[in-house]
Amino acid sequence: MNPELDRSNKVSHLSILNNLSSSRSTGCLEIAYGSTKWNLFLKFGQLLSVDCSVQSLDQLIHRLRQLGCDVAAKAVNITAENSENLLAENLVRQEIDRLTMQGLLDSIQSSQISTEVTKEALESLLWLKEGHYKWNQEGLTPRLAAKNSESWLDLSKMIEYYQQRLQVWQKYITIVQSPHQRPYLTHHRFLEQPVSCGTLSPKAWTQIAQLMRGISLRDLARFLKQDELKIVQLLIPYIRENVICLREPSLPFKHLPLIPEPDLPQIPSLDEIRSLEPGFSKPISETKIYKIACIDDSPIILQEMERILGKNSKYTLTKIEDPIKASALIFRLKPDLILMDITMPDINGYKLCHLFRNSAAFEKTPIIMVTGNKGLIDKARARMVGATDYLTKPFTEAELLALVEKYLV
Structure with missing residues (x-):
């Protein structure tokens, strides 16, 4: 019987899992996110199994067919999903065990499918931003405790692998x-x-x-x-x-949790920067610091923006070179002004501008399109998607500063 989860604990999943792995812990980590629960079973810091309460026997059928186990797929007791006699988090595991006992799966097939179930459950767990957890040292079932060490999974390597996959998803x-x-x-x-x-x-x-x-x-x-x-x-x-x-x-x-947005690097506050200066003792007077985001796939343009705007202590500039990551970063940063290239790979500036304008958070944020296109059609299209103004490359330092100050100062 698993104890109730301690609702006062928030998940910092990577630190918790890495600590359990490095300390060679044995037991069960229970994690809750809303109505969804995970049970992560460890032995000497190695991963035995991960069960998630969100699962479907239909997916088990898909896995069996993928392995060529058509007879076993047809024998899956799909009505078990509505049975109150089966715990939700054990539903798929129990069905795999039943098929194995009936000889419809051999030990290799059973182990392979169980491993896939574990990997998918672990990946969804690593997408959690917050949750609640409880560590149960007595949480291993006899079946899991007796599991052959050759089938154990290296938890630290699994975490590293799925963190790399997450970066691709993002x-x-x-x-x-x-x-x-x-x-x-x-x-x-x-x-x-x-x-x-x-x-x-x-x-x-x-x-x-x-x-x-x-x-x-x-x-x-x-x-x-x-x-x-x-x-x-x-x-x-x-x-x-x-x-x-x-x-x-x-x-x-x-x-299940959605793909989490990438974390923004922490930008030090002006007080933190000034506190490092020799002789600093008084708080700085309240001066408005404007956050500017520049989205451009050209490192040269980003460097030039930083060179020009970095001279003025009123501005902090966040450079975004990957347009795919731009929306997630912008929604987190909430800049006071956005400078954005039009011609970029994967998603162009018109589509990004339209995306931002459809959000109430950026309904009034100045968005300046920066591009080498000088045509009236390009300017008209920029206006149609909600751009505030237009800056043509190559631009001078005076032109950029004048346009920024027009909307911020």
Whole structure:
């Protein structure tokens, strides 16, 4: 019987897990996030298993078919999901054990599927921003305690691997927020006519398009026997061109955490900077410090912006070179003014500007488009998506400062 979770504890998941691994701990870490719970079982700091209360026997069926275990897939007791006699967090594990005992899965297949369940549960756990936890030293079941050491997983290496994967997921966070989102064609005609906005061949496109009937990105990847990140990368151009739309995860997966936004580096306050100066003893008078964000894929332009604006203590500049990460960073930073290039890879300045203007948080924030295009059409289009003003490259120091001061001072 697991004790109640201590609701006073907030999860700092990486530090907790790394401490448990380095101290070679044995037991069960229980973590709660809303109605979702995880049980993480360790022995001598190594990972035995992770169970998550959000799971589905349909996904077990997909895994079995992916392994070629069609007989076992047909034998899954799908009605067990509605049974009150099975604990939710043990549902898939119990079904795997039942299929193994009936000889429908051999020990290798059973271990392989159990490992995949553990990996997916661990990845969703590492996406938590906060939660509540309790450590139970007596939490190992006899079956897990007797598990062969050859099947243990190195927790520290698993954390490192999924943190690296998270960084890739975060590149697409403005488009994809969960691997459980469900891709749909925006119009049935895309099944019948060639679509040229992506890199898929007509045959591959038809195969994928016919599968997009309510299954998640993760399940789509399983059907195609591909890594889900690769599938997302292939579908991104079609999503951007509105050939594919993504709907929210279905139950119960909508209760899992979404891909977390990347953390912004901490910018020291003016008081903290001045406190390092020799002889500092008095607080600085209240002077408005304006936060400016510059989004440009050119390091040279970013350096020039920093050189010019850095001369004035009224401004702090945040440089953003990756336009994919820009929206998440901007929503966290909440700058007083945004300088933004138009022509950028993956997502252009027009789309980013439109995205910001659709948010109440940036309804009145000055957005200045910075570009080498001098045409009236470009300026008109910038105005249409909500740009406040327009700065043409190459620009002088005086031109940039005058435009910034026009909207901030």
